[in-house]
Amino acid sequence: MTAAHRLEAPLSRSDLESLQAGDLALVSGTLYTARDAAHKRLVEAIDQGEGLPMDLDGQILYYVGPTPASPGRVIGAAGPTTSYRMDPYTPALLKLGLKAMIGKGRRSEEVRQAMLKYGAVYLAAIGGAGALLSQAVKSVEIIAYEDLGPEAVRRLTVEDFPVTVINDLAGRDLYEEGKRRYARGNKS
Amino acid sequence: MREIDADLIRRTIKDLFLQANFVLSPDVIAAFEKGKTIEESPVGRDIFDRLLENAALAKEHRIPICQDTGLAIIFVDLGQEVHIVGGDLESALEQGVRQAYQEGFLRKSVCHPLTRKNTGDNTPITIHTTVVPGDKLRLVAMPKGGGGENMSRLFMLPPSAGWAGVKEKVVQTVDEAGPNPCPPLVVGVAVGGSFELAAREVKKALLRPVGQPNPDPEAAALEAELLEAINDTGVGPQGLGGRVTALAVHLKLLPCHIASLPLAVNLQCHAARHAEAVL
Numbered sequence: 532m533t534a535a536h537r538l539e540a541p542l543s544r545s546d547l548e549s550l551q552a553g554d555l556a557l558v559s560g561t562l563y564t565a566r567d568a569a570h571k572r573l574v575e576a577i578d579q580g581e582g583l584p585m586d587l588d589g590q591i592l593y594y595v596g597p598t599p600a601s602p603g604r605v606i607g608a609a610g611p612t613t614s615y616r617m618d619p620y621t622p623a624l625l626k627l628g629l630k631a632m633i634g635k636g637r638r639s640e641e642v643r644q645a646m647l648k649y650g651a652v653y654l655a656a657i658g659g660a661g662a663l664l665s666q667a668v669k670s671v672e673i674i675a676y677e678d679l680g681p682e683a684v685r686r687l688t689v690e691d692f693p694v695t696v697i698n699d700l701a702g703r704d705l706y707e708e709g710k711r712r713y714a715r716g717n718k719s
Numbered sequence: 720m721r722e723i724d725a726d727l728i729r730r731t732i733k734d735l736f737l738q739a740n741f742v743l744s745p746d747v748i749a750a751f752e753k754g755k756t757i758e759e760s761p762v763g764r765d766i767f768d769r770l771l772e773n774a775a776l777a778k779e780h781r782i783p784i785c786q787d788t789g790l791a792i793i794f795v796d797l798g799q800e801v802h803i804v805g806g807d808l809e810s811a812l813e814q815g816v817r818q819a820y821q822e823g824f825l826r827k828s829v830c831h832p833l834t835r836k837n838t839g840d841n842t843p844i845t846i847h848t849t850v851v852p853g854d855k856l857r858l859v860a861m862p863k864g865g866g867g868e869n870m871s872r873l874f875m876l877p878p879s880a881g882w883a884g885v886k887e888k889v890v891q892t893v894d895e896a897g898p899n900p901c902p903p904l905v906v907g908v909a910v911g912g913s914f915e916l917a918a919r920e921v922k923k924a925l926l927r928p929v930g931q932p933n934p935d936p937e938a939a940a941l942e943a944e945l946l947e948a949i950n951d952t953g954v955g956p957q958g959l960g961g962r963v964t965a966l967a968v969h970l971k972l973l974p975c976h977i978a979s980l981p982l983a984v985n986l987q988c989h990a991a992r993h994a995e996a997v998l
Contacts, residue, residue: 553762568835598783601824608777608786608826613866613899635957636866636899657769657957658866658901659990661786662777680837681786681826695762695959706898709960713760714953 535693541589542630544650550696552703556654557691562593562633564685566612569676570620573684577623584675584684588628591654594635596681597671598661606668606687608661611635614653618642625649633694637706647702654694655705667692721798721854723998725806728856731996732815735860736791737823739994740783743774746928747991750966753930754903754956763961767903770989781823785990788825789862791816791844794923800854809846812858816844828865847919859926859995867904867986870896873918876980882941885910885982890948892984893965898958901988904965905929906949909983912973917983924969925987933970942968956989 538546540560550556563585565573576583594614598607614634621632622645630651635658638646646653656664667689675684697705748771755767777784793812803811820827820841827841872892876884889908909921933939945968955961966989975981 596786596826596828598786598788598826599824601781604782607824608783608788610786612787613869615899635901637897637958655898655957655959657766657773658898659785659787659864659988660769660773662780662782662784663769663773665782666776680839681828705960706958709760709762709955710897710953710958711960712953713955713960713962715951 540591542591543589544630547630547650547652547700550652550699551701552696552699552705552708554696556694556696558591558633558694559690559692560688562591562687562689562692564593564595564597564687566594566596566682567616568679568682569684570617572676574620574623577627583627585686587624589630590628591631591633592624592629593633593687597665600671606665606671609665609668610659610661611656613658614638621645625651638698643698643702643704646698647700650700652696652700653698655697656692656694664692720802721800722802722804723856725803725808725811727998728803728808728811728858729815729818731998732793732812732858732860733819735858735994735996736816736819736825736862739860739862739992740788740823740825741781742778743784743990744993746930747989748774750929751989754963754966758956758961758963760955760959760961762959763956763963766956766959783825784992785864786826787828787864787866788820789828789864789992791841792861792863792922793844793846794859794861794926795846795848796851796855796857797848798853798855799850801856808848812846813842813844817842847923856998857995858998859993861922861926861993864988864990867900867988870900871985873914874982875914876982878978878980880980885980886945886948888982889945889984890952893949893986894952894954896986897954900986901990902954902958902965903956903963903989905987905991906945906965906968907983907985907987908945908968909971909973910980911975912981913975914981916973917981920971920973921983921985924971925985925991926993927969929967929991935972938970938972942970945970
């Protein structure tokens with residue numbers, strides 16, 4: 532593992548070129564939140580030729596449905612949700628210039644191919660560490676689909692939000708590499 | 720008959736869901752500490768540190784441990800000498816959950832299965848009631864997140880599959896789930912029973928304090944065998960590779976039909992949240 536990279540969203544392709552699977556990165560700037568129901572709506576809007584509530588070019592999507600903020604806080608617990616549920620929608624968003632996604636868990640082959648094609652990376656935050664990750668969130672604003680409650684699209688401003696690079700621009704996958712490194716003979 | 724007021728049940732279950740979501744119990748913390756000493760991967764050891772830090776922050780600031788504050792699963796042991804007055808059990812439990820999720824700023828995660836419209840108050844809830852001897856009422860609150868549930872499996876194996884078949888399916892379930900259910904896991908395994916009994920009992924098995932050996936030596940030996948095989952997959956903390964994919968395996972052996980071998984595998988993420996009270 533190397534020292535943490537610093538990423539400032541929005542991103543360009545060159546920001547991503549030095550990232551390698553297994554590296555740590557600290558993200559600052561803007562993250563847009565979107566999970567299951569929001570993804571469905573975003574892709575429906577694209578299919579119908581409507582505009583999106585945000586320009587995705589260079590942006591980072593964070594798969595999270597935070598808990599409501601208690602008084603005096605900007606956000607509640609805010610850890611990542613499992614990413615594979617977003618896979619059917621992701622290639623359409625990458626095509627619009629989405630540069631990175633933050634979640635947890637493996638991506639489909641289609642998504643990995645689309646990331647290579649459009650030059651994007653996949654980053655993981657620690658699943659279940661919702662209290663810890665909420666500390667990096669400095670402000671929150673709902674920008675679309677408020678009726679979806681926890682699944683509404685929010686614009687987060689974050690400072691030093693910690694992530695690990697899972698899929699890099701070279702097509703490496705940390706989940707596969709890490710597991711291979713520690714697997715022991717098949718005893719099952 | 721001993722009378723227990725429905726309002727006391729409401730207040731108790733409300734407190735239990737708040738406690739479970741904010742405070743990780745000592746057995747789970749101890750399992751993290753132990754996991755950290757076993758883990759060979761530096762990334763994995765760092766994750767244990769982050770999880771301990773997360774639990775401390777959640778407790779101190781009353782921020783939920785995880786943003787997925789779960790479906791409200793409740794286990795009730797109802798003494799047959801208890802008479803509930805001033806309301807009914809189910810409504811009291813449902814009302815308590817509703818209040819906990821509203822007043823505690825917990826996420827409401829329950830929706831219509833097809834339209835996906837959120838019910839807005841984290842109900843309906845799941846209640847498993849067992850009538851037991853005595854005049855006590857035991858309530859166990861278990862907020863269960865979606866990540867581990869989605870990767871859980873129920874198999875109806877042929878009896879010829881035997882222990883080898885069971886072991887293969889358990890390891891395969893954990894291996895295929897990989898990083899998705901937020902390892903390090905507690906792996907619940909129920910072998911036998913019926914289609915629905917295996918599923919219910921495996922969830923109950925998850926409630927045993929993490930790290931406490933099975934009181935039945937036969938089951939304890941099988942648990943150790945499964946834990947070793949699971950940890951040999953290399954999945955590791957958060958699926959990033961490592962020695963500790965599971966903190967523990969909690970096994971239940973249940974008699975079953977001569978034609979059947981049901982197997983339920985319920986995955987519990989590292990945020991093994993539960994709280995209980997006896998009235």
